Amino acid sequence: MSELRDATMNAITRIEREEADASTVTFLLDGREITARHTDTLIEIADRAGVQIPRLCYKAGMEAVGNCRSCMVEIKGERVLAASCCRTRSTAWKSHTTSERVLKSQQLVIELAAIRHARARVHAPQTRSMSGR
Numbered sequence: 001m002s003e004l005r006d007a008t009m010n011a012i013t014r015i016e017r018e019e020a021d022a023s024t025v026t027f028l029l030d031g032r033e034i035t036a037r038h039t040d041t042l043i044e045i046a047d048r049a050g051v052q053i054p055r056l057c058y059k060a061g062m063e064a065v066g067n068c069r070s071c072m073v074e075i076k077g078e079r080v081l082a083a084s085c086c087r088t089r090s091t092a093w094k095s096h097t098t099s100e101r102v103l104k105s106q107q108l109v110i111e112l113a114a115i116r117h118a119r120a121r122v123h124a125p126q127t128r129s130m131s132g133r
C-alpha cells in the first residue's frame with residue numbers, strides 16, 4: 001500500500017511527460033540562433049529571448065486561441081503570416097518578428113482593435129452612478 005502511494009505521489013502528468021520527452025530544435029529568430037523545445041510556441045520562445053511580440057488574446061498559462069491576429073510573424077518559406085501564439089515548431093524555421101510586412105500587419109490589427117473599442121464606448125448605454133446623478 002505504501003509503495004502504491006509513493007508511486008502515485010511521484011507520478012508526472014501527461015503534460016509534464018510531453019515536456020520532458022520533447023526534443024529541442026535550433027532555428028533563427030530575427031537572425032539570432034535560438035534553441036527551444038518542439039512543443040514551445042513561437043511567442044513563448046520570443047518572450048524567453050526578450051523579443052517583444054504584441055498580443056491581445058494570448059496570455060501565458062492559458063490555451064492559445066489565435067483570434068486577434070495581433071501576434072503575426074513571418075516564417076521564411078510560408079506565403080502567409082503566422083499567429084505566433086499558436087505556432088509550434090516547424091521544419092527549418094527562420095522567423096522574423098520585425099520585418100516591414102509583420103509590423104504593418106501588427107499595427108493594422110492593433111489600430112482596428114482600438115477603433116472598435118472606441119466605437120463600443122461611444123455606443124455603450126449610459127450608466128448611472130450610485131449617487132443617482
Ligand code: FES
Nearest residue numbers: 066068069071085
Ligand atoms: S495573440 Fe491573438 S492571435 Fe495571437
